[in-house]
Amino acid sequence: DHYIICGYGRIGALICREFAARPLPFVVIEKGSEVVSKLEQEEYLFLRGDATEDDTLLRAGIKRAKGLISVVTSDTENVYITLTARGLNPDLYILARSGEDGSEIKLKRAGANKVVSPYQIGGSRMAQAILRPNVVDFIEIATGREHLDLQMEEIRIPEKSPFIGETLVTSGVRKATGVIIVGIKKATGKMVFNPHSHTKIEALDTLIVLGEPGEITKLEQLVSCESCADSIINHDTKEPHDHA
Amino acid sequence: DHYIICGYGRIGALICREFAARPLPFVVIEKGSEVVSKLEQEEYLFLRGDATEDDTLLRAGIKRAKGLISVVTSDTENVYITLTARGLNPDLYILARSGEDGSEIKLKRAGANKVVSPYQIGGSRMAQAILRPNVVDFIEIATGREHLDLQMEEIRIPEKSPFIGETLVTSGVRKATGVIIVGIKKATGKMVFNPHSHTKIEALDTLIVLGEPGEITKLEQLVSCESCADSIINHDTKEPHDHA
Numbered sequence: 001d002h003y004i005i006c007g008y009g010r011i012g013a014l015i016c017r018e019f020a021a022r023p024l025p026f027v028v029i030e031k032g033s034e035v036v037s038k039l040e041q042e043e044y045l046f047l048r049g050d051a052t053e054d055d056t057l058l059r060a061g062i063k064r065a066k067g068l069i070s071v072v073t074s075d076t077e078n079v080y081i082t083l084t085a086r087g088l089n090p091d092l093y094i095l096a097r098s099g100e101d102g103s104e105i106k107l108k109r110a111g112a113n114k115v116v117s118p119y120q121i122g123g124s125r126m127a128q129a130i131l132r133p134n135v136v137d138f139i140e141i142a143t144g145r146e147h148l149d150l151q152m153e154e155i156r157i158p159e160k161s162p163f164i165g166e167t168l169v170t171s172g173v174r175k176a177t178g179v180i181i182v183g184i185k186k187a188t189g190k191m192v193f194n195p196h197s198h199t200k201i202e203a204l205d206t207l208i209v210l211g212e213p214g215e216i217t218k219l220e221q222l223v224s225c226e227s228c229a230d231s232i233i234n235h236d237t238k239e240p241h242d243h244a
Numbered sequence: 245d246h247y248i249i250c251g252y253g254r255i256g257a258l259i260c261r262e263f264a265a266r267p268l269p270f271v272v273i274e275k276g277s278e279v280v281s282k283l284e285q286e287e288y289l290f291l292r293g294d295a296t297e298d299d300t301l302l303r304a305g306i307k308r309a310k311g312l313i314s315v316v317t318s319d320t321e322n323v324y325i326t327l328t329a330r331g332l333n334p335d336l337y338i339l340a341r342s343g344e345d346g347s348e349i350k351l352k353r354a355g356a357n358k359v360v361s362p363y364q365i366g367g368s369r370m371a372q373a374i375l376r377p378n379v380v381d382f383i384e385i386a387t388g389r390e391h392l393d394l395q396m397e398e399i400r401i402p403e404k405s406p407f408i409g410e411t412l413v414t415s416g417v418r419k420a421t422g423v424i425i426v427g428i429k430k431a432t433g434k435m436v437f438n439p440h441s442h443t444k445i446e447a448l449d450t451l452i453v454l455g456e457p458g459e460i461t462k463l464e465q466l467v468s469c470e471s472c473a474d475s476i477i478n479h480d481t482k483e484p485h486d487h488a
């Protein structure tokens with residue numbers, strides 16, 4: 001149920017920091033001795049070894065891991081690690097870093113579920129900083145941990161949530177918490193954008209929300225708490241077709 | 245009124261592609277001969293030369309440029325280019341790429357307005373792909389040009405817009421176009437998040453919106469067109485304190 005992070009370079013270190021802040025359980029695989037001393041300093045769980053080797057991945061618990069993130073410096077090694085990991089665990093979520101052009105397709109073929117290219121994302125962000133500077137500011141604030149005015153978050157509607165069957169407006173969520181629901185990921189995987197206020201909330205929906213951290217925490221509690229939610233749900237609202 | 249892009253590496257090429265798609269006028273400064281042949285193929289406007297030199301930047305029109313993007317491979321050179329550019333044009337918007345740790349602060353000191361670190365952004369995106377996979381999907385769809393279901397855009401309210409003085413709800417925007425207004429950047433620079441429906445629209449506000457490309461285009465037209473907007477503005481709505 002843990003994550004395996006292969007490579008403790010700049011990107012690996014950043015991912016460890018984000019995971020540790022959640023906290024999410026993880027183990028690092030790293031082969032360089034100078035780097036290993038940094039891992040000891042951070043007190044992260046780690047394995048000294050080569051992530052391209054079956055044995056190392058097995059010792060890292062790959063059979064019961066939730067995901068593996070391949071972020072060593074070499075594209076060839078990331079492809080090899082991905083291939084090996086996919087062979088050892090067909091259900092594992094594999095996220096890999098792509099460096100050179102053409103490596104993305106190879107990583108996908110090797111079995112990566114998702115590939116991130118820092119150059120591609122960096123270049124895109126720079127272009128958008130000129131083309132849509134305010135959108136970039138907004139996204140950086142909404143997704144960054146430092147700016148606490150706004151957060152974009154995802155909230156799963158559990159099987160027995162009091163909100164099931166309510167519409168976005170009858171749920172009373174916007175009024176009670178101030179969050180905006182900008183999207184709903186259905187259990188089928190389909191993404192509904194800008195759902196209108198009469199959209200019904202269903203079990204296992206994932207709401208994509210925007211709001212202050214405190215507001216979001218409040219909503220996270222409400223989605224599972226029958227008695228709490230009862231006070232905010234609008235039971236008096238007539239059906240849409242009865243509106244004037 | 246153009247942009248100067250220093251360096252036609254992977255990131256420079258990506259930025260050129262995005263700018264050409266808008267289209268936004270730019271000129272590339274590149275010193276490597278093999279790279280220059282690629283520029284000739286793309287038919288981009290370019291200058292063969294060293295962007296660390298005053299003369300090259302002057303020939304590229306730095307005195308009347310709107311912005312400069314420093315994306316050569318070497319951090320030291322990006323710092324030098326930034327310093328030189330800032331010296332030649334104090335009002336220029338300078339965006340620079342940062343590679344190694346510590347270069348971000350030097351670029352800022354050298355005069356960069358904004359610094360983007362591909363490793364930092366790449367690592368952050370990878371961590372978020374695990375921590376908030378649906379939020380990441382949403383943002384990638386909203387900001388990417390390929391997925392046309394949803395776009396996040398910024399729309400400036402011009403001085404004489406028919407929407408000035410209307411509230412978000414009386415403007416009729418949500419009803420007429422389907423877009424959500426997720427933020428408002430005020431002329432003062434202050435960002436208002438999740439503005440409530442009774443927020444007044446003011447001249448020179450920049451609305452941060454989410455919607456389908458067609459809906460957004462419709463709104464862009466409406467903000468400047470008195471007669472078009474008149475049909476969607478809700479003149480009958482009573483003042484907030486008159487609501488039941």
Ligand SMILES: [Ca+2]
Pocket residue numbers: 140141142143144145146147148149150151152
């Ligand atoms: Ca934030």
Ligand SMILES: [Ca+2]
Pocket residue numbers: 384385386387388389390391392393394395396
């Ligand atoms: Ca899009």
